[in-house]
Amino acid sequence: MTNMTEQLIKITQQVNDFENKYHREPASVQLLIVSKNQPIEKIAKAFEAGQHAFGESYLQEALPKVAALPAIEWHFIGPLQSNKTRKIAEHFSWVHSVDSEKIATRLNEQRPPHLPPLNVCIQVNVSEEATKSGLKISEIASLANICMQLPHLRLRGLMTIPRPSHDFAKQREEFHKLLVLWQALRKQYFSLDTLSMGMSNDFEAAIAEGSTLVRIGHAFWEE
Numbered sequence: 001m002t003n004m005t006e007q008l009i010k011i012t013q014q015v016n017d018f019e020n021k022y023h024r025e026p027a028s029v030q031l032l033i034v035s036k037n038q039p040i041e042k043i044a045k046a047f048e049a050g051q052h053a054f055g056e057s058y059l060q061e062a063l064p065k066v067a068a069l070p071a072i073e074w075h076f077i078g079p080l081q082s083n084k085t086r087k088i089a090e091h092f093s094w095v096h097s098v099d100s101e102k103i104a105t106r107l108n109e110q111r112p113p114h115l116p117p118l119n120v121c122i123q124v125n126v127s128e129e130a131t132k133s134g135l136k137i138s139e140i141a142s143l144a145n146i147c148m149q150l151p152h153l154r155l156r157g158l159m160t161i162p163r164p165s166h167d168f169a170k171q172r173e174e175f176h177k178l179l180v181l182w183q184a185l186r187k188q189y190f191s192l193d194t195l196s197m198g199m200s201n202d203f204e205a206a207i208a209e210g211s212t213l214v215r216i217g218h219a220f221w222e223e
C-alpha cells in the first residue's frame with residue numbers, strides 16, 4: 001500500500017468513527033481534501049488512491065493543477081474577487097465561498113453553457129467578525145433567493161470558517177449556529193443538501209453538529 005492510500009484510509013476511518021459516535025447516517029459526511037500548497041504529483045497520488053474531490057483557495061495556484069488533473073472534481077474554497085470569477089466559473093465544479101449578489105451574478109453569467117450548473121454554497125460569517133469574509137446572518141435569505149433564480153448556478157447549501165478555537169464546546173457552538181440557519185433555509189428550499197463545515201482541527205465538532213462535507217488539509221497531508 002502506498003503512503004497516500006494509508007493516509008486516505010486513516011482520515012476516512014476518522015470521519016466514519018465520528019459519524020458513528022454522533023449517530024449520523026453512514027457515509028453522510030463527504031470528504032473534501034484541501035490541496036493548497038501541495039504539488040501536482042502528490043495530488044495525483046491521492047487521486048489514484050481513490051480521492052476524487054479536492055479544494056483550492058487561490059486561483060493562480062489552482063489553475064495548473066486543474067489543467068494537469070482534469071478528472072478531479074475541483075472545489076474553489078478561497079476568497080472571491082470579481083476579476084477571478086470567469087476562470088473559476090470555467091474550471092471548477094463547486095464554489096463554497098459565494099458571499100455577494102455581484103459575485104453570484106458574475107459566476108452565473110460566466111459559467112460556460114455546455115457545462116452543468118456550478119454548485120455553490122453561501123459562505124456565512126457565524127462568528128460575525130469584522131475581518132472575516134462571509135455574509136452576516138441577516139443577509140443569507142436574500143442571497144439564497146437570488147442564487148435560486150440563476151439558471152447556471154445550483155445552490156447546494158451553506159459554508160463557514162468559524163473563529164478558531166481549541167475548546168470543543170465552543171467549536172460546536174459556532175457550528176450549531178450554521179446548522180440552525182441551514183435547517184431554516186431547507187424549509188424553503190428542499191434541494192439544499194450541503195453543510196460545508198469542519199477542517200483539520202475541528203471536524204469532530206462539525207460532524208457532531210451535522211456537517212455533510214468536511215474540508216481537510218494538513219491532517220491528511222502530514223504523516
Ligand SMILES: *Cc1c(COP(=O)(O)O)cnc(C)c1O
Nearest residue numbers: 034057077199200215216217218
Ligand atoms: C486551508 C483551508 C482548509 C483546510 O485547512 P486545514 O486546517 O489544513 O484542514 C479548509 N477550508 C478552507 C476554506 C481553507 O482555506
